[in-house]
Amino acid sequence: MASKLSSLSRRRVIKTAGAVAVGGGAAALLGGGRLAAQGGAPAIATNAQGGRKYKAFVKSGPLLPEVVELTARPLTGNKCVVRMEAAQTCYTSVDQVLINGTPTNGPSLVGHGGVGIVEAVGPQAMSVRVGDRVILNLHAACGKCHNCLRMRSDKCNGPTDFPNEPFATMSDGRPVAGSRTGAMAEIAITYEDYLTPLFTDVSSAEISMLTCVGGAGLGMAMTNIPVEAGSDVVVFGGGPVGLSAVMGAKVKGASRIICVEPIQYRRDLALKLGATDVVDPNQYKERTAVAQAGFGGPGTDLFRDALVERLREMTKPRTDRRYAGGGRIGPDHILEAVGGDRIKPKSHPQGPDPTGVTVLQQCWELGSAIGSIVTCSVGQPADAVVRIPAAQWADGAKHHWPGTGGGTNDRRDSNRYCRMMETGQINMKALATRTFPLNRTREAYQVCADREVPATIVAPNT
Ligand SMILES: [Zn+2]
Ligand SMILES: [Zn+2]
Structure with a gap:
């Protein structure tokens, strides 16, 4: 076609x-x-x-x-x-x-x-x-x-x-x-x-x-809070937005790109398009609330979450020596493209939370102390709430940048995205x-x- x-x-x-x-x-x-x-x-x-x-x-x-x-x-x-x-x-x-x-x-x-x-x-x-x-x-x-x-x-x-x-x-x-x-x-x-x-x-x-989905995914990785070369990136969702975010992160030079997606063929495609690792979130569903809250990170989370723990482990730097450049806990960048399910898929698994709310909470918890979190999904229940401890909200240093366009400015970016298709840097045919x-x-x-x-x-x- x-x-x-x-x-x-x-x-x-x-x-x-x-x-x-x-x-x-x-x-x-x-x-x-x-x-x-x-x-x-x-x-x-x-x-x-x-x-x-x-x-x-x-x-x-x-x-x-x-x-x-x-x-x-x-x-x-x-x-x-x-x-x-x-x-x-x-x-x-x-x-x-x-x-x-x-x-x-x-x-x-x-x-x-x-x-x-x-x-x-x-x-x-x-x-x-x-x-x-x-x-x-x-x-x-x-x-x-x-x-x-x-x-x-x-x-x-x-x-x-x-x-x-x-x-x-x-x-x-x-x-x-x-x-x-x-x-x-x-x-x-x-x-x-x-x-x-x-x-x-x-x-x-x-x-x-590029209309809506592709532009949003590329924009999350490339525009307002661009992924840095050599960084660790977690992409939640392997639909057209998430896969575009994977491609954008690759173009920007991320060293590790982990795509979290419940459907097998989408995880396979993510690997072909630039992800270095994939994770099935249904393998890490254990999640319990805990009382303690602080500035984020282990010991101060509102939840004990198996997926967050797994992703922290995967993005653990080579050193935790704090006077030798270490001490980061969690990825540098998180790009979220999940959202609420409208219709249950016939022959593929849903994610752990079809409302799409839990993943937003996980984004916040997983983000490193100075990391970035870009979200662009829609479709969560109107009365859903994401909980952020007041001390983190007031005095933390995580960046959150939301918006369905993902930061893409259509008139500025559409032709440069086309150029990236011409040169094979991104593959929308897939x-x-x-x-x-x-x-x-x-x-x-x-x-x-x-x-x-x-x-x-x-x-x-x-
Ligand atoms: Zn759309
Ligand atoms: Zn205007």
């Missing part, structure tokens, strides 16, 4: 884009958004996309989503039309897709992110052009808000100011709005703030792994091994939910 997508030549892509950018012609293809708008390119100035019919995987009310026909509304502002080539089925959407009863406010597209070709741009779009291959990211990156200006585009404030106007209409006349990253569709219509132009020959299927057409999107999510492969891809236009 990857080869099929990668064989789609840029020339053909541009030709295809030209065919549907009604009336756009060469001005729209070559001029790009702002220039074309100033020149009055018909596709842009006359909103020629309005009325266009297309298929999309839509969730409506409490019903399971299904592929339906939508009618596009005229393009406004900086919205763009992207012909989708590949979109990954993030595990965090499986309850929305497979379990009745998850309501939506109105008809809504499923998915968060993918890769495609820009076919039309609204009159205010500046950074993307018709014909561009773009990644549609999970997070907007407006580049202007408080958080974006401080390198936290994963927490971009911009979307709250974007007008939540419908971009399409259901056959029964209901408007479709709010699904800015819905990519399980023949075309995605979204604000340019979610789009990053790509300049690479890597296949769209591989790049689509994660994206099964591809489905749009009309089998639900099956793609089921395979994802069952953990049969690390990740599945939907190719909406095949």
